[in-house]
Amino acid sequence: MSIEAWRLFWVIAAAVLLVAEMATAGFFMLPFAVGAAGAAVAAFLDASEAVQLGVFLAVSVVALILLQRFVKRGDQKQHNVGANRFIGQSARVLEAVDPHRGSGQVRMESETWRATTEGEPIPEGTTVRVTEVRGTRLVVEPIERGEAAS
Numbered sequence: 001m002s003i004e005a006w007r008l009f010w011v012i013a014a015a016v017l018l019v020a021e022m023a024t025a026g027f028f029m030l031p032f033a034v035g036a037a038g039a040a041v042a043a044f045l046d047a048s049e050a051v052q053l054g055v056f057l058a059v060s061v062v063a064l065i066l067l068q069r070f071v072k073r074g075d076q077k078q079h080n081v082g083a084n085r086f087i088g089q090s091a092r093v094l095e096a097v098d099p100h101r102g103s104g105q106v107r108m109e110s111e112t113w114r115a116t117t118e119g120e121p122i123p124e125g126t127t128v129r130v131t132e133v134r135g136t137r138l139v140v141e142p143i144e145r146g147e148a149a150s
Helices: 003-023 030-044 049-074 082-086
Strands: 090-098 103-108 111-117 127-134 137-142
Touching: 003 030, 003 049, 030 049, 082 127, 090 111, 090 137, 103 137, 111 127
Parallel strands: 111 137
Antiparallel strands: 090 103, 090 127, 103 111, 127 137
């Protein structure tokens, strides 16, 4: 392939990988897009195909390592946004929560949610605490009577 074809290849590869990164989550394609951009720079500097491939691999690996460090640092604390903001809040059982039957509803603030529990079934009228959010279900546990006052 000619050097012009390699230049075009690397530029298109970088663009396609960037678009793919925008369409997916997790920063998986971004290091390879950066690597392809590095290889495009090498191609514009008239480097051989072997050097271009080496630049692509080296820059991709370095970008992957740096990006993983950045992403891991950001994952240390999950922020309470969306439905996760309900974790730790209390709710009232409207329909008995039975994990074996897959039934149960609770009212939190002005909303009614489907609920489940990790423990024994929880009867209607019990005050519960949200421990987790799984999709559209709240995972709840009963609040001890002494805790309810706090």
